[in-house]
Amino acid sequence: DLQMMLTDLDVEVVGIAMTEREAARLAALHQPDFATMDVVLRGECNGIDTAIRIYQTHRIRSLFVTGNVSPAARLRGAAAKPLHWLAKPIAFHNLKEIIRQFREGAEDI
Template identity: 40%
Template sequence: MSSLAPAPSARLRPVPRPSAGLRAAADAGTCGDSASAGPLPVKVLVCEDDWLIASSIENVLAEAGFAVVGIAADADEALLLLRRERPDLVLMDIQLQNGTNGIDLARQLFDRFALRSLFVSGNVNDAARLTAAPAQPLGWLHKPFSDDELAAAVRAAAGRDDDRH
């Protein structure tokens, strides 16, 4: 673990979510007086062991209208957050802390919870894609990526190809 990484207890936390009324108002693009509520934001669990990258991803996705429900650096944190927060999809790095292989974790999440992952990695090869195939990946995003590429990839993975959430 890097000396810059916060203590595990600081890392394992759900991200505060606004109330349903505020989410609906944000989705509708209003200040809360709208009679028509838009869809609730897609809930994303970020599995990334580099705290700076994870924090950047969290900020970009929040600005794009997604609800980041937490950040996990390894399998134990991911499973705890998954059970507590019930995400819609997972943004999964291939190599995580404590020897956790993100592809194996994604396969476990798919087999046990029917939860699919969007993989992020700086080095994706055919063998990794083949190994991940049983998890039915939502896609692959190559590091480094821009903020716009990240938001577009998660939007596409969530089945929302438009610019609204």
């Protein structure tokens, strides 16, 4: 669903990663403008730690799209300099607004 919503907003999706390794590979290969990241990933590493590593390595910020938007998760994820935290289920109009602000260069969305 998220891929279709992003495509409808003229955002190119370069791949879907289920693990930290896949996410890191896609980030290195494609150098996207941003990554969408769930807090839950398969394997040993979670999405917050993965987003932090991707930010530290490639300066690619993440848009967290997750069911876990708790204050504790946000605090842990702050080191990734996230674009925003978007709660599931995703409301298209919220995603559209975040993408609009990103394209306009807003630092804090």
